[in-house]
Amino acid sequence: MEVLSRMLDSGLLEGKFSAHPLCITPRLTHLAFADDLLVFSDGSQHSLLGISGILQTFHSFSGLDMNPSKSELFFGGYGDSEAAVIADLIGIRIGVFPSRYLGLPLNPTKLSLATLQPFIQKITKQLNSWTTKFLSYAGKIRLIVSVVYGKVNFWSQVFVLPKGFYKKIDNLCSAFLWKNTTSSARGARVAWKDICKTKEEGGLGIRSLEEFATVFRLKQVWHLFTRRGSLWVMWLDHNIFGRRNYWLMDSTPRLSWNIRKMLEVKSVFQRLIKCQMRDGMKASFWFDYWTSLGPLIELFGQLGPRELRISRNASVWEATHEGQWHFPNARSHQAEQLQICLSSVAPPSPLRGADWYQWKQPTGTFSETFSSKGTWMQIRQISPHVAWHKAVWFKESVPRFSFIHWMASHERLTTRDRLLQWGMNVHGSCVLCDSGLDSHDHLFFKCEFSRSLWISLAGRSSPNPPLSLPLASMWVLGVHSSPPHYASKILKLLLQTAVYMIWKERNRRVFSADATSLSATKILVDRTMRNRLISFSPEESVTTISLLGFYFGCISTPL
Numbered sequence: 237m238e239v240l241s242r243m244l245d246s247g248l249l250e251g252k253f254s255a256h257p258l259c260i261t262p263r264l265t266h267l268a269f270a271d272d273l274l275v276f277s278d279g280s281q282h283s284l285l286g287i288s289g290i291l292q293t294f295h296s297f298s299g300l301d302m303n304p305s306k307s308e309l310f311f312g313g314y315g316d317s318e319a320a321v322i323a324d325l326i327g328i329r330i331g332v333f334p335s336r337y338l339g340l341p342l343n344p345t346k347l348s349l350a351t352l353q354p355f356i357q358k359i360t361k362q363l364n365s366w367t368t369k370f371l372s373y374a375g376k377i378r379l380i381v382s383v384v385y386g387k388v389n390f391w392s393q394v395f396v397l398p399k400g401f402y403k404k405i406d407n408l409c410s411a412f413l414w415k416n417t418t419s420s421a422r423g424a425r426v427a428w429k430d431i432c433k434t435k436e437e438g439g440l441g442i443r444s445l446e447e448f449a450t451v452f453r454l455k456q457v458w459h460l461f462t463r464r465g466s467l468w469v470m471w472l473d474h475n476i477f478g479r480r481n482y483w484l485m486d487s488t489p490r491l492s493w494n495i496r497k498m499l500e501v502k503s504v505f506q507r508l509i510k511c512q513m514r515d516g517m518k519a520s521f522w523f524d525y526w527t528s529l530g531p532l533i534e535l536f537g538q539l540g541p542r543e544l545r546i547s548r549n550a551s552v553w554e555a556t557h558e559g560q561w562h563f564p565n566a567r568s569h570q571a572e573q574l575q576i577c578l579s580s581v582a583p584p585s586p587l588r589g590a591d592w593y594q595w596k597q598p599t600g601t602f603s604e605t606f607s608s609k610g611t612w613m614q615i616r617q618i619s620p621h622v623a624w625h626k627a628v629w630f631k632e633s634v635p636r637f638s639f640i641h642w643m644a645s646h647e648r649l650t651t652r653d654r655l656l657q658w659g660m661n662v663h664g665s666c667v668l669c670d671s672g673l674d675s676h677d678h679l680f681f682k683c684e685f686s687r688s689l690w691i692s693l694a695g696r697s698s699p700n701p702p703l704s705l706p707l708a709s710m711w712v713l714g715v716h717s718s719p720p721h722y723a724s725k726i727l728k729l730l731l732q733t734a735v736y737m738i739w740k741e742r743n744r745r746v747f748s749a750d751a752t753s754l755s756a757t758k759i760l761v762d763r764t765m766r767n768r769l770i771s772f773s774p775e776e777s778v779t780t781i782s783l784l785g786f787y788f789g790c791i792s793t794p795l
């Protein structure tokens with residue numbers, strides 16, 4: 237392929253074909269990867285015959301031939317009949333967008349939902365294949381994050397996808413999670429937007445696809461600023477952002493969909509990028525953040541360029557004269573501020589190398605690397621923290637217990653009081669004690685069954701059972717012990733195990749004629765605790781008591 241590359245490049249120089257008008261600088265005759273080849277030209281008859289000739293010469297000595305039945309011609313700016321005549325002459329059919337390159341759809345305009353339909357169908361099929369496997373909620377979440385979101389995010393890195401597409405994927409995931417189907421997400425217990433919050437904020441820590449799509453756009457612009465050697469950056473520099481730089485350009489319909497999306501993140505991008513000014517050639521005087529005052533256009537406002545007599549598209553270099561800063565006399569507070577600030581900044585000099593950029597990290601510092609996660613943390617919509625998150629998610633937790641505890645903390649288990657509120661005609665009393673209402677408030681832990689379970693397991697630490705799940709969650713987080721945190725770890729695990737077992741027993745009694753006695757449930761919780769704790773060996777040395785040993789000694793009482 238290397239030989240063919242050279243033949244195409246020299247073919248252009250020898251006039252065997254003419255370049256595409258947008259592929260002159262940088263010179264771009266083709267893109268090739270494995271056996272996928274894209275050749276660019278002005279589309280004239282002369283050029284297409286010239287390219288055919290080069291491919292035939294290549295065939296004559298390499299044996300590698302172009303397959304006309306698998307090849308297509310794409311025209312831009314040609315009339316239909318003109319294109320048809322040329323295609324006929326060359327013997328290659330006219331292609332229709334979207335085409336595929338390296339397995340991805342190639343389209344000159346915005347990718348529509350219809351174009352993405354095969355991809356949506358693929359995800360639907362995958363989710364459907366999992367519905368037969370009786371997965372726990374926690375298992376389903378893992379599959380959604382690693383497989384579905386992994387694939388979609390890969391696509392988001394390459395393409396700007398429509399919002400409707402993300403919505404469709406989220407609906408499919410929501411339906412799969414709550415209903416074990418892909419047909420409808422109606423009646424989801426927790427809204428998907430709440431699931432896409434961090435665990436600290438009461439979500440499941442899934443990163444919203446749409447927010448991550450913005451991260452990928454920011455990354456593209458970051459590459460535009462920092463990847464000097466890349467062909468893509470060279471092409472953009474010359475053909476799109478060449479005369480007016482990124483900061484000065486407005487998003488207009490004349491530009492391609494991808495470029496418009498890059499321009500639409502401009503204000504967010506400006507908050508996150510900082511310029512280390514050296515030779516002052518690349519740094520934008522007005523728009524880059526290169527002094528401690530931030531982007532100067534924000535300090536001076538739109539009249540700044542007139543006041544300082546420095547044009548909007550000026551580089552920092554243009555604010556100097558004979559190696560020194562050069563400004564008119566300060567006539568405003570801002571101009572004074574700038575001059576004071578610059579008195580301690582060395583003027584740009586070619587001896588100091590090229591300007592370079594840094595990216596803001598969640599800690600507020602700047603570094604030379606772009607972190608997708610760190611960027612997402614800075615741009616995502618933030619919600620208040622929930623007090624109970626540490627009681628639900630912790631190292632020793634059991635994923636399926638955590639999930640039920642999480643749902644109970646949101647009061648989203650389908651207790652009968654909720655069904656009554658929705659107007660359903662159901663018997664509303666608690667199946668565990670037959671005296672209270674089947675509600676979150678009663679089940680955890682006002683119910684006689686739950687109270688008794690809690691007292692026998694945690695009674696040594698807390699003789700009075702907590703009166704509600706939020707209070708219990710707060711209490712287990714604040715318990716002190718020696719060694720530190722041991723009691724809290726055990727009580728957290730005990731709480732989620734109890735919540736899970738109570739809910740499971742409640743369901744058994746509601747949906748089948750079976751019932752497990754209180755004493756058998758106590759034994760079950762105790763055995764589950766032991767099985768879980770045995771996998772955690774002493775943390776520091778063999779002489780340190782293990783979590784299981786601590787459980788025997790301080791928490792558990794003989795049942």
Ligand SMILES: [Zn+2]
Pocket residue numbers: 666667668669670671672678679682683684685
């Ligand atoms: Zn009860």
